[in-house]
Every structure is written in C-alpha cells, then in structure tokens.
Amino acid sequence: MVLTADAPIGGTCAPRFAAVREAFAANFAAGQEVGASFAATVDGELVVDLWGGHADAARTRPWVRDTIVNVFSTTKAPTALCAHMLVDRGALDLDAPVARYWPEFAAHGKAGITTRHLLSHTAGLAAIRTPLPTEALYDWDRMVAALAAEEPWWEPGSSSGYHALTYGYLVGEVVRRICGQTLGAFFRDEVARPLGLDFHIGLPRDQHARVADMVPPSAEEAAGAAIDPDSLLGKVMSNPKFAPESANGEAWRLAEIPAANGHGNARSVARTLAVLACGGRRDGVTLLRRPTLERAIEEQCHGTDRVLGFPIRWGLGFMLTSDFLPLGPNPHTFGHGGWGGSLAFADLDARVSWAYVMNKMSPGTTGDTRAFGLFTALYGSL
Numbered sequence: 001m002v003l004t005a006d007a008p009i010g011g012t013c014a015p016r017f018a019a020v021r022e023a024f025a026a027n028f029a030a031g032q033e034v035g036a037s038f039a040a041t042v043d044g045e046l047v048v049d050l051w052g053g054h055a056d057a058a059r060t061r062p063w064v065r066d067t068i069v070n071v072f073s074t075t076k077a078p079t080a081l082c083a084h085m086l087v088d089r090g091a092l093d094l095d096a097p098v099a100r101y102w103p104e105f106a107a108h109g110k111a112g113i114t115t116r117h118l119l120s121h122t123a124g125l126a127a128i129r130t131p132l133p134t135e136a137l138y139d140w141d142r143m144v145a146a147l148a149a150e151e152p153w154w155e156p157g158s159s160s161g162y163h164a165l166t167y168g169y170l171v172g173e174v175v176r177r178i179c180g181q182t183l184g185a186f187f188r189d190e191v192a193r194p195l196g197l198d199f200h201i202g203l204p205r206d207q208h209a210r211v212a213d214m215v216p217p218s219a220e221e222a223a224g225a226a227i228d229p230d231s232l233l234g235k236v237m238s239n240p241k242f243a244p245e246s247a248n249g250e251a252w253r254l255a256e257i258p259a260a261n262g263h264g265n266a267r268s269v270a271r272t273l274a275v276l277a278c279g280g281r282r283d284g285v286t287l288l289r290r291p292t293l294e295r296a297i298e299e300q301c302h303g304t305d306r307v308l309g310f311p312i313r314w315g316l317g318f319m320l321t322s323d324f325l326p327l328g329p330n331p332h333t334f335g336h337g338g339w340g341g342s343l344a345f346a347d348l349d350a351r352v353s354w355a356y357v358m359n360k361m362s363p364g365t366t367g368d369t370r371a372f373g374l375f376t377a378l379y380g381s382l
Helices: 015-029 073-088 115-119 134-138 140-148 166-179 183-195 205-210 219-224 232-238 244-248 250-254 266-277 290-296 370-381
Strands: 008-013 035-042 045-053 068-070 262-264 301-304 311-314 333-337 343-347 352-358
Touching (some): 015 035, 015 370, 045 266, 073 115, 073 166, 073 183, 073 266, 115 166, 183 266, 244 250, 262 266, 266 352, 343 370, 352 370
Antiparallel strands (some): 008 045, 035 045, 035 352, 068 262, 301 311
C-alpha cells in the first residue's frame, strides 16, 4: 500500500504498468478524488487492480478491495451485453418490431420501432411526458407501462437522443418478455455467476454496507453546469425527478434500473468488458460469438446527439471511440460512461479492457479528465 497526502492507495499493478499507479495516485494528490478504483485487463488477465481513498464524503470509511459503488450509465454496457446474448442465441431479432415481443409497445406510433432503435438511442423515447414521481423509478411495471403509452419525441431512426434512464426499462422489458427473467436476474445468472463477477443490477440488501456513497458536485459546481429545464435534457432528467443523492438510498440500490444503477468496482467492470475485448469468450465461458460482437459495435449513427448536445458515435448499446471522445488509439474501442465520471471500455484490437469508477461526481457531461490520464498511462505501458 502507498500513502498519498490524504488517502491510501491499495491494490496490485504489474511492474510494466507502474505509470498507471502513478496517474491514479496523482488524481488523489491533486484533490480530485474522494474514493475510486481503476482496473485493466490484457488478453483477459487482470494487470491493474487499484483502489484508494474513502467511501464517504466525511472520509471516515476507507475504500477497500471489495468496496463497490453505483456506476450510473456505465451500467448500459452490461445491459447491452445481455441483449446481444439473446441475439446470439437467435431469440432476439434486432430488426423485428419491439411489439413482436412486447405487444403493448406498438401504441401511439411505435409499431415500427425495433430493438436496434432502442439500443442505438434512436427510438425517440428519451423522455416521458406523463408526470411521474421519483418513486416510479423503482416500480418496473409503472415505468414500462408509461413507455408503452408514450409517443416518440422525434422520428425513430432519424437521429440519436440519449435515453439516459428509459434505455434500461426499454431494453430490459424486451429481455424480460423473451426469457421471462428481469435483466438483473439474467445478468446475474448468465454473466456474473459463470465469470465470478462482483457486479449487480439490483443489489441485495445484505450487500449495501460495502457500497460507497456518491458525493455530488458542490452547489457552486452544480450551478456552473445547470440544465435548462425546457431543453430535452431537462425533460429527460426531471421526469421522474432524480438527484445524485438518490443513489445513496436503499430504494435505489434494491431496484433494477438497467440504465443507471449497476453496482460494482473497477475490477468487476473491467472483467465484464474483458469478455468483449477477447471476442466474446473468456475463462472457458462464451457469451457471444465473434460475428455477433462485431455487429454489436458497428456504427449506427454519428452526429450531435439531441439530448447530450455533442457529437457521439453509437453502436448497438455501446459508445464508440471518436474524434470528439477519443477513448483509445484503436478503432474497435467501445463501452460506456456514467454520470459523474465513471468509464469502462473494451478494445477488440488490443484485447484490452479497462474501467474507472469513483464516488466524487464531476459536474456536467464533459470535461472530466481523471480517467483520461489513467487510460493514457495504460496504453503508454503496453
């Protein structure tokens, strides 16, 4: 263990990747972190597994090896993986109408929307018009009924608009209708258990004590990144109304919110993405055949996102590396980021995966450089 000025840094790091440890410690030394973890794999093998800092804003609980944290939208990558596993098995046709699996969904002009649209954020269902309380987030049936009754905000398939919260209910309900399991249960049984992953979509109560609390931006930081309530992003984030502090509550942790409430550490997230970095198979477990994976990371749309307001390349449930969001030197790099700064990506060309998770949230949706320094050091060490 190495001590910085204000936080212990623990874990392991192959000598070849010493620069990654230095970059990780530097974030703490610069006062950018409360608690965080970073991990990376090469050819499916864990080569970096670091953690440090504290699990609470008061800095009374150390962040230890098995501390886990809410990773917000980084959860979307494991959620997409579940959908593609059904594609690989021939149970899900990405170009069939969603209504084939979920008949009620066809209402109000949605009969032609496909799962391809859902995964690529082009379905036009980023927000919900009917006012809903925060508690609706924890009520699966209420959320999917509201989405079935919704009409698209723009022509489906014409452009992307980030489905920040609705993505998980939409994709998750397709999975549930096909296999009879909730998405969290499917991930647990088909991915986490076979691979020994400490990642959860819907966290059992007996695991809550080891969760790090999210630390929202200060009032001053938040004011500088205020969202226009009349914008589409404002509508996305205000119905049901949600604040970062909600993630520290029992109801959030217990619920299955496959767009936003996955709980894990960097080790578990990097190992999840390692399967994809290795072409769909790792440790004798095959989740996807290579052709299925390659189709999952084909570009579906590339342009200024209606909700996010900046250019982004979307695959089928995965963010793709781009000039605006350069997430590695190789073209077949894909994964997802989460509100506040978490990131997890797989590089199919280099057979590398990496994940960064933390509890101190940065304001806004761009400008956080903490993970950039880490994966830059990682690639510089290869």
